Amino acid sequence: MAACMHMGGPMKIRCLLVLLFSATLVSSSFGEDVESRLKTLEDTTKAQQQKFEEQQRLIDELKSSLGGPSAPGAAETAALPTPSKPVQTATPGQEGTTAKLTGIFGGSAMTNPYLSLVVNTFFYGSTLKQKELDSRTVPGFTNVPVDVRKGFNFDSAELFIFAPVDPYLTLYANIPVTESGTELEEAYFVTSSLPGGLQVKGGKFKSGFGRINGQHPHAWDFVDAPLNYRAFMGAEGMGGEKGIQVTWLPELPIYLQLGIEALQGENDQLFGADAKDGPHAFTIFAKTSMEIGDSGTILFGPSFIKGKANIPTVADNTTFTGNTDLFGFEMVYKWKPSRGTGFILQSEYLYRKQTGDLRMGDVADPASTVAPLTRAQDGIYVQGLYQIERWRVGARYDVLDLIKKDYILSGSQQSLGKQPWRATGALEFNPSEFTRVRLQYTRDESSRDGKTNNELYLQMLLGIGAHAAHSF
Amino acid sequence: MRKTAIVLIALLVPATPAFAKVKVVATLPWIGSVADEIGKEQVEITTLVKPNQDPHMVDARPSMILATRKADILMYNGLDLEIGYLPILIESSRNPNIQPGKPGNFDCSHFVTVLEKPVSVDRSMGDVHPLGNPHYHYSPARILSVAEGMASALSALDPSHADAYKANLATFREKVRAKQKEWGALPTKGKQFVAYHKLFEYLAADFGFTITAYVEPKPGIPPSAAYIEHLIEAIGRSRPNGILTTPIYGRKEVDFLAQKTGVRGVVIPHDVGATPGAKDWFSFMDQTLSALVK
Numbered sequence: 195m196a197a198c199m200h201m202g203g204p205m206k207i208r209c210l211l212v213l214l215f216s217a218t219l220v221s222s223s224f225g226e227d228v229e230s231r232l233k234t235l236e237d238t239t240k241a242q243q244q245k246f247e248e249q250q251r252l253i254d255e256l257k258s259s260l261g262g263p264s265a266p267g268a269a270e271t272a273a274l275p276t277p278s279k280p281v282q283t284a285t286p287g288q289e290g291t292t293a294k295l296t297g298i299f300g301g302s303a304m305t306n307p308y309l310s311l312v313v314n315t316f317f318y319g320s321t322l323k324q325k326e327l328d329s330r331t332v333p334g335f336t337n338v339p340v341d342v343r344k345g346f347n348f349d350s351a352e353l354f355i356f357a358p359v360d361p362y363l364t365l366y367a368n369i370p371v372t373e374s375g376t377e378l379e380e381a382y383f384v385t386s387s388l389p390g391g392l393q394v395k396g397g398k399f400k401s402g403f404g405r406i407n408g409q410h411p412h413a414w415d416f417v418d419a420p421l422n423y424r425a426f427m428g429a430e431g432m433g434g435e436k437g438i439q440v441t442w443l444p445e446l447p448i449y450l451q452l453g454i455e456a457l458q459g460e461n462d463q464l465f466g467a468d469a470k471d472g473p474h475a476f477t478i479f480a481k482t483s484m485e486i487g488d489s490g491t492i493l494f495g496p497s498f499i500k501g502k503a504n505i506p507t508v509a510d511n512t513t514f515t516g517n518t519d520l521f522g523f524e525m526v527y528k529w530k531p532s533r534g535t536g537f538i539l540q541s542e543y544l545y546r547k548q549t550g551d552l553r554m555g556d557v558a559d560p561a562s563t564v565a566p567l568t569r570a571q572d573g574i575y576v577q578g579l580y581q582i583e584r585w586r587v588g589a590r591y592d593v594l595d596l597i598k599k600d601y602i603l604s605g606s607q608q609s610l611g612k613q614p615w616r617a618t619g620a621l622e623f624n625p626s627e628f629t630r631v632r633l634q635y636t637r638d639e640s641s642r643d644g645k646t647n648n649e650l651y652l653q654m655l656l657g658i659g660a661h662a663a664h665s666f
Numbered sequence: 667m668r669k670t671a672i673v674l675i676a677l678l679v680p681a682t683p684a685f686a687k688v689k690v691v692a693t694l695p696w697i698g699s700v701a702d703e704i705g706k707e708q709v710e711i712t713t714l715v716k717p718n719q720d721p722h723m724v725d726a727r728p729s730m731i732l733a734t735r736k737a738d739i740l741m742y743n744g745l746d747l748e749i750g751y752l753p754i755l756i757e758s759s760r761n762p763n764i765q766p767g768k769p770g771n772f773d774c775s776h777f778v779t780v781l782e783k784p785v786s787v788d789r790s791m792g793d794v795h796p797l798g799n800p801h802y803h804y805s806p807a808r809i810l811s812v813a814e815g816m817a818s819a820l821s822a823l824d825p826s827h828a829d830a831y832k833a834n835l836a837t838f839r840e841k842v843r844a845k846q847k848e849w850g851a852l853p854t855k856g857k858q859f860v861a862y863h864k865l866f867e868y869l870a871a872d873f874g875f876t877i878t879a880y881v882e883p884k885p886g887i888p889p890s891a892a893y894i895e896h897l898i899e900a901i902g903r904s905r906p907n908g909i910l911t912t913p914i915y916g917r918k919e920v921d922f923l924a925q926k927t928g929v930r931g932v933v934i935p936h937d938v939g940a941t942p943g944a945k946d947w948f949s950f951m952d953q954t955l956s957a958l959v960k
């Protein structure tokens with residue numbers, strides 16, 4: 195209202211109001227006392243006009259008190275002549291109109307949450323045939339192949355929504371839309387006003403276990419997750435889990451975050467949806483961070499998750515029931531001396547121990563057999579990325595069976611084949627903060643049979659909407 | 667009786683840490699400098715962004731979270747300039763004092779009239795500041811309004827020193843008024859400049875010069891070689907009074923343009939501390955204006 199007032203003056207507003215109200219009158223029910231309504235209308239209009247005039251006077255007063263020394267009102271010459279005129283600038287009289295821009299559907303920022311959409315699409319090339327890709331697993335770790343097609347792939351369009359609920363809680367949701375439908379990856383609240391450095395998160399969220407796990411795939415430094423993530427949690431990491439998280443930032447001279455979680459435990463490589471009634475996965479983690487000089491930051495810390503398992507992902511036609519322990523250690527070094535230069539070195543070591551029984555064949559099948567299985571295996575990735583202006587080059591090496599490679603079935607160590615490893619190189623171009631084009635080559639030796647997969651990705655990431663802050 | 671009371675108070679004062687300093691966290695150096703003028707010995711200021719950093723491209727760091735964790739009041743530039751790190755800092759700090767809507771959440775831009783509020787904006791226009799130009803720290807009149815806001819915010823948080831804040835504000839106001847006269851007398855009016863980024867619009871508005879072109883084709887988008895060629899030709903033809911840039915943002919391109927065209931490159935500190943002599947907001951403005959008229 196105030197905006198129209200600034201543009202058109204009180205007279206115009208009055209006419210508009212009268213027009214609007216008359217229209218309402220015409221369409222409203224018969225038999226109403228038109229006279230009295232008109233009178234009320236006139237009174238309202240008058241009162242509003244007075245209010246407008248008062249506000250205008252206030253604005254004028256404020257403006258004159260702001261006037262610079264050289265020319266009071268010099269500030270009013272907002273529109274400067276520029277050759278390209280990148281932004282249509284508002285004249286000060288129109289200031290009120292911009293209030294409309296803060297919301298998404300023309301409302302205020304209060305009635306509309308922040309929204310953003312990130313599109314992740316890529317082209318995939320491989321020296322293997324599609325049939326070979328579809329059956330390519332990491333024997334001894336997982337029987338789940340990576341879900342990619344040779345040629346064009348559409349990963350997802352991820353919708354992010356967030357807004358404060360009230361002064362105490364903020365709500366976040368992440369809804370990836372894929373070709374197979376819509377998922378609810380995350381929807382959780384975070385407290386903002388607890389005392390003592392405490393914070394509670396609840397709903398469905400990505401666990402604080404490890405580093406890559408908490409990031410969304412579009413924020414990863416490579417197209418795909420490293421091999422140890424794929425081997426122990428799956429190609430997307432642990433994914434959203436239902437539960438509750440409590441973290442604490444004690445008042446110390448260094449940054450130290452401590453966290454615990456109770457989760458339903460549904461990841462199909464660690465726990466499995468029907469492992470147990472009720473929540474059965476529990477996490478504990480610590481993250482500490484320090485600064486090294488003016489431009490360097492180091493972050494590191496251990497994570498541990500424990501739960502019951504009931505999973506079909508050890509090998510085809512098997513079910514494993516037992517216990518899972520997953521231990522992780524993350525380390526990140528960031529060096530950012532200037533706007534256009536930066537370097538990140540990151541590594542995570544994962545060690546997973548599962549003990550229980552492996553049933554070979556269907557439970558209903560009388561011929562199916564059960565044997566005790568212990569898997570104590572590990573893996574690591576190390577990656578580095580160097581930024582020069584809008585370009586970034588990256589390299590990654592990931593390997594499994596690093597120190598521990600126990601796969602003990604019925605008391606005897608199984609020989610599973612060659613050591614799985616991969617080497618990756620990537621080149622990124624970021625035309626703006628909201629677009630990323632990535633070319634990635636991977637030599638994949640993870641299938642233990644000596645069959646190399648030479649992979650090429652050309653990925654495009656696009657983001658629109660609210661600007662999400664970057665975590666460190 | 668009276669004497670005893672005085673002695674008692676004298677004894678009590680050093681033993682009571684009740685009058686602890688107000689912990690101010692300022693995002694940018696200029697905010698810290700102005701807060702220091704208003705808060706003086708009553709406040710303890712931590713500034714998050716270093717003077718050699720580009721305020722548009724700041725990443726959250728652990729020391730920032732530690733500082734905001736303990737803050738009584740967080741003072742920031744606003745207009746989305748800190749959008750890349752401030753929301754995460756506020757959330758990660760778990761500090762109830764500084765959450766949006768609380769008295770300890772102090773957005774300096776609430777006290778200024780904003781220039782260049784776009785009527786319509788989308789990102790095809792580059793990394794435009796959608797709430798208007800956020801670089802108002804070059805405007806003495808606006809800084810005075812911000813200082814007034816700071817004085818009342820600090821008084822509300824720490825009422826026992828309200829008089830001190832009021833007195834500091836009065837001193838600051840006088841100093842700004844005197845400086846405004848001095849700066850206003852400099853021959854800046856009517857001059858024409860080319861600028862690297864849309865950083866100097868408030869300076870131009872307050873001191874009566876115009877910015878005729880930008881080295882960045884769109885905000886945040888660096889110029890291509892072809893665009894530089896076009897600029898060399900255009901600048902050579904129009905001969906502006908200088909090409910404005912800062913020590914860290916666009917320096918290389920402006921040095922190149924200056925060398926090619928013979929038009930003077932003008933290096934202006936983008937914030938307090940960005941050049942060796944700019945130790946507080948006043949000397950920062952002194953340096954800015956003397957660079958302009960050199």
Ligand SMILES: [Zn+2]
Nearest residue numbers: 722795863864
């Ligand atoms: Zn800017």
